[in-house]
Amino acid sequence: MTETIATTPGVFPLPDWAKTRLGRLKGHQKHDLIDGSEPPEVLETYEQARGEVIDDQRDAGMDRIVEGQLRWDDMLAHPLTINPAVETGGIVRYYDNNNFYRHPTVTEEPKPTGDIGADLDRAAQLAPSMPLQAVLPGPVTLADLSTDACVEDVVEFHHLLAGLLAGELERAPDVETLYLLEPSLVTAPPDEDLLAELAELYSTISAATDAETVVHTYFGALTEQTHVYVVDASVAGLGVDIVTEDRAQTVYNAGEYGLADVVALGVTDGQNTDVESATTVVERVGWFFEQLPTADPDRLYLSTNTEPFYLPVSKHQQKLAALAEAAARVPEEVV
Amino acid sequence: MARSVDNRAQFRPADHPHDHFILTTVVGSYPKPTWLNRIRDHQDDPAYGVDDAALAEAYDDAARLITEEHARCGLDTVVDGEMRREEMVEYFAERIGGYEFNGPVKVWGHNYFDKPSVTETVRYEEPWLVDEFRFTAEVADRPVKVPITGPYTLASWSFNEAYEDIASLTYDLADLVNAEVTALVDAGARYVQIDEPALATTPDDHAVVGGALERIVDGIPADVRVGLHVCYGDYSRIYPEINEYPIDEFDIELCNDGYTQLEVFDDGAFAPDLALGVVDVHDTTVESVDQIVENITHGLQIVDPDRLTVSPDCGLKLLPRPVAREKMQNMVTAARIVEARLDSGEL
Numbered sequence: 080m081t082e083t084i085a086t087t088p089g090v091f092p093l094p095d096w097a098k099t100r101l102g103r104l105k106g107h108q109k110h111d112l113i114d115g116s117e118p119p120e121v122l123e124t125y126e127q128a129r130g131e132v133i134d135d136q137r138d139a140g141m142d143r144i145v146e147g148q149l150r151w152d153d154m155l156a157h158p159l160t161i162n163p164a165v166e167t168g169g170i171v172r173y174y175d176n177n178n179f180y181r182h183p184t185v186t187e188e189p190k191p192t193g194d195i196g197a198d199l200d201r202a203a204q205l206a207p208s209m210p211l212q213a214v215l216p217g218p219v220t221l222a223d224l225s226t227d228a229c230v231e232d233v234v235e236f237h238h239l240l241a242g243l244l245a246g247e248l249e250r251a252p253d254v255e256t257l258y259l260l261e262p263s264l265v266t267a268p269p270d271e272d273l274l275a276e277l278a279e280l281y282s283t284i285s286a287a288t289d290a291e292t293v294v295h296t297y298f299g300a301l302t303e304q305t306h307v308y309v310v311d312a313s314v315a316g317l318g319v320d321i322v323t324e325d326r327a328q329t330v331y332n333a334g335e336y337g338l339a340d341v342v343a344l345g346v347t348d349g350q351n352t353d354v355e356s357a358t359t360v361v362e363r364v365g366w367f368f369e370q371l372p373t374a375d376p377d378r379l380y381l382s383t384n385t386e387p388f389y390l391p392v393s394k395h396q397q398k399l400a401a402l403a404e405a406a407a408r409v410p411e412e413v414v
Numbered sequence: 415m416a417r418s419v420d421n422r423a424q425f426r427p428a429d430h431p432h433d434h435f436i437l438t439t440v441v442g443s444y445p446k447p448t449w450l451n452r453i454r455d456h457q458d459d460p461a462y463g464v465d466d467a468a469l470a471e472a473y474d475d476a477a478r479l480i481t482e483e484h485a486r487c488g489l490d491t492v493v494d495g496e497m498r499r500e501e502m503v504e505y506f507a508e509r510i511g512g513y514e515f516n517g518p519v520k521v522w523g524h525n526y527f528d529k530p531s532v533t534e535t536v537r538y539e540e541p542w543l544v545d546e547f548r549f550t551a552e553v554a555d556r557p558v559k560v561p562i563t564g565p566y567t568l569a570s571w572s573f574n575e576a577y578e579d580i581a582s583l584t585y586d587l588a589d590l591v592n593a594e595v596t597a598l599v600d601a602g603a604r605y606v607q608i609d610e611p612a613l614a615t616t617p618d619d620h621a622v623v624g625g626a627l628e629r630i631v632d633g634i635p636a637d638v639r640v641g642l643h644v645c646y647g648d649y650s651r652i653y654p655e656i657n658e659y660p661i662d663e664f665d666i667e668l669c670n671d672g673y674t675q676l677e678v679f680d681d682g683a684f685a686p687d688l689a690l691g692v693v694d695v696h697d698t699t700v701e702s703v704d705q706i707v708e709n710i711t712h713g714l715q716i717v718d719p720d721r722l723t724v725s726p727d728c729g730l731k732l733l734p735r736p737v738a739r740e741k742m743q744n745m746v747t748a749a750r751i752v753e754a755r756l757d758s759g760e761l
Contacts, residue, residue, distance in 0.1 A: 095517060102524035112523050152523050170522060175615055177571055179522035352516055352531040353575035391517030391529070 083364075083379045085399075085406035086143035087136075088258055088295055088318075088349070089214030090386035092395055093149050097128040109170055112152040112181060115161035115194050125150055126201060133206050135396055140403035143212035143256050143380075146202035153180035154386065155216035155260055156224045158247060164189035165225075174266055174298060176350075176389070184226040188239060191246030199251045210255040215244050217294060218280045219273070223263035234276055241280040245287035257290040258318070258343075260386070262298045264305055265320070274308035281314045291315045293343045297384045300328035307336050318343030320384040321367050330370045342376040345384025346405075347398050352390060354397040360405035365413045381406050416685040417631065417662050421639045422720075424604060425490050425557050432753035434719050436710065437490055438746050439689070441643055441665065442561035442607065443502075443729030444484075444495030445738050450476045454500075473498050474549065481553045483739060488746035491559045491605055494550040496731070501527045502563045502609065503571045510568075510590060511537030512576065531573040532583060538590045544601050551602060559605040560598055561643070565591050565626045566619065570612035581622045588626035595630060599638050607641040607665065614647025620655045631660045641665055641689060645728050650678045657685035665689035667727035669709055670696055679716045688717045691727030692748070693741040698733060700740040706748035711761065719756050724749050 151157035295318030317339035368374035456462035480495035507530035518526035565587035577583035641663035
């Protein structure tokens with residue numbers, strides 16, 4: 080098997096001490112959440128926590144290091160909820176989870192803030208010799224998590240958001256890999272008009288960085304139609320979820336319509352404390368590829384299927400270790 | 415099928431002033447007194463000397479206070495405000511064999527809960543709420559309602575490491591809930607409410623909840639009133655299926671969006687009694703009595719007055735305590751006004 084890279088989709092759980100300290104410093108209500116203008120003691124706490132999660136990844140032996148997205152109080156809606164062109168409304172449910180975020184309404188054209196780049200700059204300083212990975216929501220997901228009160232046109236709104244994401248990347252340091260998280264491709268499959276725009280949307284974003292761009296999908300399998308359009312969008316990498324119960328659909332899609340040159344597998348469960356052993360991870364990778372007519376990706380990324388913030392810290396750390404060990408074994412053990 | 419509903423009269427006060435009787439109740443949770451939160455915050459700090467006995471005394475005092483506050487508001491059935499519970503899943507998971515805790519996880523912002531993991535077959539090891547019920551019943555001068563987190567929510571809001579699927583875990587937990595309800599009934603409880611907020615997020619699992627309820631009510635006498643509370647969600651995805659649930663009462667949150675979903679239930683076939691949310695728990699504005707009267711009359715579109723219960727939309731615990739109290743007072747006043755108008759034929 081090809082070069083195999085242990086990574087994560089970012090958006091980590093905060094270390095427990097930071098949960099307590101930030102709760103005390105920031106408060107627990109809606110208006111206390113991150114708006115991009117935190118006071119020094121809050122920023123220092125995040126800096127310390129960021130250093131800790133980077134150390135965790137290095138100690139586990141991860142091949143890509145994320146900054147952890149610890150400031151993303153609103154999870155994948157963060158790039159909008161900190162933007163001045165956006166009004167944050169009530170607390171709404173985050174997908175089908177017992178999690179909530181502030182619903183953003185885009186009221187005027189959002190300009191890049193540099194917020195994402197600043198956090199990556201800090202990570203680059205903390206981990207100067209390690210291969211960094213940026214994490215962003217994809218445009219379909221960001222649109223799905225928000226409301227358009229700006230252009231009031233579905234396709235144009237997606238292009239507006241893709242432009243915003245590209246602008247944020249232009250203000251970021253060089254990274255090895257970009258993970259664009261697109262759970263909404265699964266949970267709210269776009270109609271054909273929007274699917275036809277995917278190639279241009281992803282091209283806008285990937286053109287803003289030299290990093291290898293992986294569009295990572297999760298919370299289940301893509302529909303056949305969505306899968307076809309994402310493959311045709313010619314992104315460098317496509318990530319799929321092989322943990323959820325409908326994984327046979329993912330295998331079918333991959334066998335029938337192929338994948339991208341670079342493949343990412345969500346192979347451990349980001350929403351369950353049951354820690355998969357490295358052997359289990361290697362077996363799952365083997366199970367996936369043995370069902371495909373051809374299986375020779377340029378590169379293979381392994382991660383949890385979802386963001387790991389759903390997990391307690393200790394279980395998240397154990398899953399990192401299993402992924403790193405499995406990634407080291409896959410080239411030898413999976414034919 | 416909904417269960418027998420002739421268990422309602424036992425909650426009618428002997429001195430009830432009207433012929434009609436609209437049962438007034440609360441969903442369960444209530445804001446904790448500030449001093450109780452302070453004591454809890456300092457329970458592990460040796461400088462404050464809050465030992466187990468002091469904490470137990472504080473819980474008793476708070477439970478007594480809130481039970482009596484409910485009575486002063488004039489509610490027909492009271493709860494202790496769930497003073498001894500911090501979180502609706504944690505409290506039960508701490509008492510059920512087969513669960514373990516691995517640390518806090520995020521709910522939103524900097525609000526976390528110790529989401530437990532089910533690591534082996536769940537077991538009933540000790541009563542969960544019997545002591546709480548006995549204490550409240552002794553304090554109260556009127557019937558006590560016991561809210562219990564339902565098995566589907568206990569399953570859904572845990573990490574499942576041990577069971578093949580959510581249904582099998584839910585059914586095992588339902589058997590434990592049945593054991594607990596049986597123990598509560600033996601202790602004298604006559605009104606229990608199963609809370610299933612998780613059904614609002616995954617309504618396609620309504621059959622799992624139905625199967626769990628069948629297990630919960632197995633062997634429970636008909637004179638014990640069994641309610642089900644499901645928080646705000648798309649009710650059209652669980653109705654009319656809930657008509658098949660073996661419950662006496664279905665408690666729903668409709669006030670917070672202005673009763674726009676009332677029509678979901680307006681098919682003339684609503685089977686259980688209706689427990690209608692008539693004050694909004696997410697808004698600190700106290701509704702006027704007139705406004706609540708209007709809210710209550712929405713319920714009469716769905717059921718006759720003798721099948722109507724009124725409550726706040728959901729637990730009141732996130733409101734400032736004076737606001738929660740005023741909402742309850744106004745709710746009771748409004749219910750009595752509606753009863754008088756029904757008696758006089760005005761309604």
